[in-house]
Amino acid sequence: MDRKMLQKPRKVFVISVSAYFGLALCYVFSVIATVPYPESIRALINQPNHSLFALIVLPWAAGLFAISIKPEIFSKKYIFGHTILLIILSIILLLINADAQEKGPPHLPFQLQHPNRNALQKSVQCAETQRRNVLDDKIKPEAAISGYKKCVAANLGITESDVQRFNGTADFLARGSVVAYVDYIYTASAAMFGTLYFWYLFFLRFSRQSITPQMKDQLLLVYMFLLVWVPTRIYSIWHESFFSIPDVGHSLPVVGFAGASSLVLLLLIFRPGPIMIVVSVTQAVLSSAVGIIGIINPSYFRLLGTIFNDMNIYSFLAIELAALLTLMAIVSQYFDFFNDNENQNSL
Numbered sequence: 001m002d003r004k005m006l007q008k009p010r011k012v013f014v015i016s017v018s019a020y021f022g023l024a025l026c027y028v029f030s031v032i033a034t035v036p037y038p039e040s041i042r043a044l045i046n047q048p049n050h051s052l053f054a055l056i057v058l059p060w061a062a063g064l065f066a067i068s069i070k071p072e073i074f075s076k077k078y079i080f081g082h083t084i085l086l087i088i089l090s091i092i093l094l095l096i097n098a099d100a101q102e103k104g105p106p107h108l109p110f111q112l113q114h115p116n117r118n119a120l121q122k123s124v125q126c127a128e129t130q131r132r133n134v135l136d137d138k139i140k141p142e143a144a145i146s147g148y149k150k151c152v153a154a155n156l157g158i159t160e161s162d163v164q165r166f167n168g169t170a171d172f173l174a175r176g177s178v179v180a181y182v183d184y185i186y187t188a189s190a191a192m193f194g195t196l197y198f199w200y201l202f203f204l205r206f207s208r209q210s211i212t213p214q215m216k217d218q219l220l221l222v223y224m225f226l227l228v229w230v231p232t233r234i235y236s237i238w239h240e241s242f243f244s245i246p247d248v249g250h251s252l253p254v255v256g257f258a259g260a261s262s263l264v265l266l267l268l269i270f271r272p273g274p275i276m277i278v279v280s281v282t283q284a285v286l287s288s289a290v291g292i293i294g295i296i297n298p299s300y301f302r303l304l305g306t307i308f309n310d311m312n313i314y315s316f317l318a319i320e321l322a323a324l325l326t327l328m329a330i331v332s333q334y335f336d337f338f339n340d341n342e343n344q345n346s347l
Contacts, residue, residue: 009067016066017059020193023186024054030182034110036117039124041313043108046239048232048308050183051316056323058190060331061225065197068218070209073200078207085199092191105240106145106163109152111180119155126151134243135306141244148242194226216270221330223266224283230256231290235308238298243305245298253291260284260291 027050032040044051072078109123130144130151139147149160158175166172172180201219204211211219234252238245263284267277293300 012066012069013063017063020062020189021055021059023189024050024058027054027179027182027186030179031110034120034177034179035124036121038313039121039128041316042128042309043110043124045311045313045316046308047236049229049236050186052320052323053229053232054186054190056320056327057225057228058193060327061222062193064218064225064331065193065200065222068215068222069200070204072207072209073203078203081199081203081207085196088195088199089192092195093188104165104246105237106149106152107165107180108240109156111177111183112152112156112158112163113175113177114156119157123152123155126155131239131242131309135302135309141242144242145244190229197222197226213272217272217276220263220266220270220272220276220280223263224280225327227256227259227263227283227287230259230287234290234294235301235304238294238301239305239308243299243302245294250295253294256287256291256294260288263287 028044031043034040035043109120109127114120114123127148130139130148133139134141134144149163152158152163153160162175166175172184176184203209230252234245234256237252261284263280267280272280
């Protein structure tokens with residue numbers, strides 16, 4: 001993306017949305033191609049960070065952010081800032097590398113290479129049985145995790161510790177499935193986008209760039225979209241951990257609370273209109289509440305887990321469609337989909 005490209009906001013918007021939507025679709029297709037139906041659909045429903053957030057929310061955030069970028073960002077006089085960005089992006093990639101996977105929820109069966117489709121299906125069914133037993137209060141989450149690891153290890157011909165984590169990059173490449181590879185690529189891309197967003201806020205502040213009221217609302221809206229990742233990821237970890245929050249998951253509620261606090265701070269800095277303030281504060285409160293519940297008593301999510309576990313594909317698609325239409329209505333307030341106005345970036 002360069003100065004000339006930024007003069008065509010509609011093209012920039014479409015390319016940005018399509019890029020992240022395409023990455024999310026790659027993950028969806030890899031799960032569908034790997035996991036037998038209907039377990040594949042159930043797996044996607046219970047990973048809202050890879051379905052609701054990745055397919056719907058993040059692409060719109062990327063598109064809205066792209067049209068907020070000022071051409072001045074490419075000026076050679078900001079080479080120092082660009083160097084700092086490259087260093088930060090490199091650090092982010094190291095942090096999310098497979099070497100950092102020291103603890104957390106057990107891997108999903110389709111994240112591991114499997115000898116044949118039958119072995120994978122048995123592993124997936126074993127996981128579903130253990131989760132149903134937890135929902136029906138027949139066993140505790142700890143017992144479900146233990147039973148799951150034994151079952152998957154027996155079906156895939158690996159050790160129970162191998163179900164829990166990868167032992168470094170080499171092990172990840174050797175034992176990870178195509179789904180795991182696509183997951184890593186998507187996660188890295190999403191993390192880099194989040195990093196670029198915060199770097200851009202600092203760039204605008206320290207380079208003393210002029211920011212129009214519309215751009216302020218756009219950037220604030222992007223942050224609100226990014227914050228949706230926190231509750232969807234908490235739910236995903238909770239589900240993968242058989243309806244419990246492991247040690248690694250406890251950091252996410254803290255991140256959620258910090259993110260909500262940052263949103264309130266951005267409100268004070270950007271000072272948007274009254275409607276944006278109401279929506280932003282509401283989201284901040286809800287995100288904090290989800291994080292606090294995740295720390296104090298994650299069993300309160302049990303009803304939500306039951307609903308998602310029993311949901312059919314049509315209900316799920318209805319939720320996705322409702323979310324899509326809602327975000328389209330919101331984004332349309334800040335971007336004209338049908339008017340490629342060359343002056344839009346300067347509004």
